[in-house]
Amino acid sequence: MKLFDDKQFLSTIHSYERQLAKLLALLLAAVVGLAALELLVETGVGLMQLETNWFDGSLIKLLDRLLLIFIALEVLQNITAYLRDQVVQIELVLLTALTAVARKVIVLPPGTENKPALMAGFGVIVVGLAAAYWLVRQARRDHQPTQPS
Numbered sequence: 001m002k003l004f005d006d007k008q009f010l011s012t013i014h015s016y017e018r019q020l021a022k023l024l025a026l027l028l029a030a031v032v033g034l035a036a037l038e039l040l041v042e043t044g045v046g047l048m049q050l051e052t053n054w055f056d057g058s059l060i061k062l063l064d065r066l067l068l069i070f071i072a073l074e075v076l077q078n079i080t081a082y083l084r085d086q087v088v089q090i091e092l093v094l095l096t097a098l099t100a101v102a103r104k105v106i107v108l109p110p111g112t113e114n115k116p117a118l119m120a121g122f123g124v125i126v127v128g129l130a131a132a133y134w135l136v137r138q139a140r141r142d143h144q145p146t147q148p149s
Contacts, residue, residue, distance in 0.1 A: 018083065025079045032072045039065050060107050067103035074099060091140075094133040101125050 043062060046052045054062075074096040081089045105122055112118060 021079055021083055025076060025083070028072060028076050028079065032069060032076060035065075035069050035072070039069065064103065064107040067099065067106065071096060071099050071103065090136050091133065094129055094136065098126070098129050098133065101129065 039062075046054075046058065046062075052058060074092065078089065078092050078096060081092055101122065105126075
């Protein structure tokens with residue numbers, strides 16, 4: 001049967017993966033666009049209401065939503081890089097993870113500093129992700145051909 005020929009089967013699977021990635025990219029692009037529009041409208045309304053107290057948690061909420069949109073954009077970049085290069089770019093994945101952890105640290109609720117295990121856990125995650133990113137960058141730099149001067 002020709003359908004189960006290895007080459008044809010792998011080609012079919014590859015085509016399916018690409019179409020699914022395109023569909024997910026479109027869905028994510030629509031969600032990110034709507035989220036950005038919603039954030040813009042809500043922030044605009046907040047700015048127009050002069051009685052809005054940005055220091056009662058509203059500013060942290062704004063930063064949380066803004067960083068979440070940036071994370072979604074980075075995931076969209078991951079998908080489009082996969083579609084373009086046919087590989088998962090580990091640098092982008094690590095940067096997305098670092099951004100996600102930074103978001104969590106930035107929006108920690110008051111009193112979290114009294115939880116040393118949680119704070120140490122975030123520290124370990126940040127150091128681990130930063131080290132992994134540095135190693136990937138070093139490996140890439142070591143494997144690039146040198147330019148003649």
